[in-house]
Amino acid sequence: MALSDLIRVERNEAGIQSVLGILKQRFGERFQTGHDVRVQHAHTTSYIPNQPPDGVAFPDSTEEVQEIVRVCAEHRVPIVPFGTGTSLEGQTNAAGGGISIDMMRMDRVLEVNAADLDCTVQPGVTREALNTYLRDTGLFFPIDPGANASLGGMAATRASGTNAVRYGTMKDNVLSLTAVMADGRAITTAQRARKTSAGYDLTRLLVGSEGTLGVITALTLKLYGIPQAISGGVCPFPSVEAACNAVIMTIQMGIPMARIELVNALQMRALKNHSQLDYPESPCLFVEFHGSEAGVAEQAESFGEIAAEFGGGPFLWTKVAEERAKLWKARHNAYWASLTLRPGAGSLSTDVCVPISRLAECITETEADIERMGLIAPIVGHVGDGNFHTMVLMDQKDPREIEKVEEFVSRLNLRAISMDGTCTGEHGIGQGKMTFLERELGDSVDFMRMIKATLDPQNILNPGKILPAKH
Numbered sequence: 001m002a003l004s005d006l007i008r009v010e011r012n013e014a015g016i017q018s019v020l021g022i023l024k025q026r027f028g029e030r031f032q033t034g035h036d037v038r039v040q041h042a043h044t045t046s047y048i049p050n051q052p053p054d055g056v057a058f059p060d061s062t063e064e065v066q067e068i069v070r071v072c073a074e075h076r077v078p079i080v081p082f083g084t085g086t087s088l089e090g091q092t093n094a095a096g097g098g099i100s101i102d103m104m105r106m107d108r109v110l111e112v113n114a115a116d117l118d119c120t121v122q123p124g125v126t127r128e129a130l131n132t133y134l135r136d137t138g139l140f141f142p143i144d145p146g147a148n149a150s151l152g153g154m155a156a157t158r159a160s161g162t163n164a165v166r167y168g169t170m171k172d173n174v175l176s177l178t179a180v181m182a183d184g185r186a187i188t189t190a191q192r193a194r195k196t197s198a199g200y201d202l203t204r205l206l207v208g209s210e211g212t213l214g215v216i217t218a219l220t221l222k223l224y225g226i227p228q229a230i231s232g233g234v235c236p237f238p239s240v241e242a243a244c245n246a247v248i249m250t251i252q253m254g255i256p257m258a259r260i261e262l263v264n265a266l267q268m269r270a271l272k273n274h275s276q277l278d279y280p281e282s283p284c285l286f287v288e289f290h291g292s293e294a295g296v297a298e299q300a301e302s303f304g305e306i307a308a309e310f311g312g313g314p315f316l317w318t319k320v321a322e323e324r325a326k327l328w329k330a331r332h333n334a335y336w337a338s339l340t341l342r343p344g345a346g347s348l349s350t351d352v353c354v355p356i357s358r359l360a361e362c363i364t365e366t367e368a369d370i371e372r373m374g375l376i377a378p379i380v381g382h383v384g385d386g387n388f389h390t391m392v393l394m395d396q397k398d399p400r401e402i403e404k405v406e407e408f409v410s411r412l413n414l415r416a417i418s419m420d421g422t423c424t425g426e427h428g429i430g431q432g433k434m435t436f437l438e439r440e441l442g443d444s445v446d447f448m449r450m451i452k453a454t455l456d457p458q459n460i461l462n463p464g465k466i467l468p469a470k471h
Helices: 013-030 035-040 062-075 127-137 151-156 202-206 240-252 265-275 293-309 321-332 334-339 356-373 399-418 434-441 444-455
Strands: 055-057 079-082 099-102 109-113 118-121 174-180 186-188 215-222 229-236 257-263 284-291 316-318 346-353 379-382 387-394
Touching: 013 055, 013 062, 035 055, 062 079, 062 099, 062 174, 062 186, 062 215, 079 151, 079 215, 109 127, 118 127, 127 151, 151 215, 174 202, 229 293, 229 321, 240 257, 240 284, 240 293, 240 356, 257 265, 257 321, 265 321, 265 334, 265 379, 284 293, 284 321, 321 334, 334 346, 334 387, 346 399, 356 379, 356 387, 356 399, 387 399, 399 434, 434 444
Parallel strands: 055 099, 079 099
Antiparallel strands: 109 118, 118 215, 174 186, 174 215, 229 284, 229 316, 257 284, 257 379, 346 387, 379 387
16 A cells, blocks of 8 residues: 555544634734645655644643644644654655644753653753753763754654663653643643653653644653763674674673664765764764763773674774764764765665564665665664664655565565564654554554553544554
């Protein structure tokens, strides 16, 4: 079935027109219907067609979100939450039109409890803004998906990133949520306690729900102490397999990695071109250790010894903050660096995750598939937890090329699932991966549909996402 068929949701024209009039009168300039604003609030970071909402609301508070949801519920009009728009699988597209709720004005840090190592924020706060706010407290929030995403959006897509091997993902770091449900009621899913056995875990039900079960309006997050010392560096390897085997042994030896990122040879070529790095064009691991001065030095030396056992090295590491920052800036700029490999091309960024014992096999087979299909597609990976990304460069206006790329992505997803992995480690399902959810989880998807139908019986919360229609 074509993606265009899966993401079509019937429009409620009469209801939409009624809601546009009500919200314009209520919110004035904080409700926009101009073409450019609407297009900006649909999906723009993939080849997935842009499906703009009919209007964009800019609320200031949970109470205003409740007003919007109640109006939309009364007229059966879809609602699409919007953070910064950095999601990659069509999550912000308005498949049936309706109202985008932009959280940019809900950008306040509400509370920091330094003694308890937690904070409460509104959903529009970005991860960089939170860490800037926390700088003088000696604390930081570690989840780093690369983009300066909003924390509400990161929770909605169950994001993770380069620090996940040590600090976990968003599901591990959200203590509680406030969310507006489909009937306009606001609920808080838990207190600030670090653990609870009180009832169903609604926090983790909403984390990763991509706006389909509720609109997140506040989050209570775990914080961590800024490490006393950090060391890190880059280590080249003769092959992807050797790099992955070094990762497995490092983890099995109990060396506490903070970050361990793989780039394949093609991605390293792009990084060298874009960021002027002086490293060989071979698979490389970017690594980082957090701890005491003595601890991070010992960990770096131990990793260097392990890397040498697999033909890796030399491992060049440093504790100098400016030098480390240059390395990680280059890694975070992998998207822009990759575009230099085919100037003028668009891209499709996709991710899968497998048990780390299957990681080398999965990446090696994927590289062979890329070569066989004649694609340009560098690979980066959060290899400490088996997650890797492939960015396929493509002409987004060429239907034949789109078809070929979709075939590649399908093969990649099915390969990961066959290895007891998942079709998405951190991007989410959105529109782009709906066809693979049932292949991965089978009848479990029926129970997801039941949850959705119970919490959102009118199907107004981000319809046309995650759950494929049952035929």
